Amino acid sequence: MKNPTTPPPLDVDAICKALSNPVRREILASLREPQVHFGDQALPLENGVCAGKIDAHCALSQSTVSAHLAVLQKAGLVTSKRVGQWVxxxxxxxxxxxxxxxMNAQL
Incomplete structure (x- = not known):
């Protein structure tokens, strides 16, 4: 039986695929310092960054950014939290x- 606190194994291929797109890399980079890139968000950044703020930051349509966020989430690189109508x-x-x-150990 698995230990419930053991993290799931890394899906290295999914992570590499997610990182292969420059928009997704930019999203991850901007989320590293949310106070710098999303400091005007009304709700506390401890919850994360609202998807709408990420849309505006990327200057892309909501559906395009949503697809990028889904790839990042599937790869395990981001987590999401729903608060009311916002994610x-x-x-x-x-x-x-x-x-x-x-990667450091394998390459």
Missing amino acids: FFKRNEPVIEAFIAH
Whole structure:
């Protein structure tokens, strides 16, 4: 039986695919310092960044950014939290750190 606190194995291929797109890399980079890029958000950044703010930051349509966020979430690079009608996104630092460590060990 698996330990419930054990993180799921990294999906390295999904992460590499997610990182292959410059828009997704820009989203991850901007989420690293949300106070710098999204400081005008009304709700606390501890919840994450509202999807609408990410849309505006990327200057792309809501549907395009939503698709990029879905790829990042599927790869485990971001997490989401619904608060009322809004969805907030944050970087998943443990997965990002594990991926970097994996790549450093394997390459």
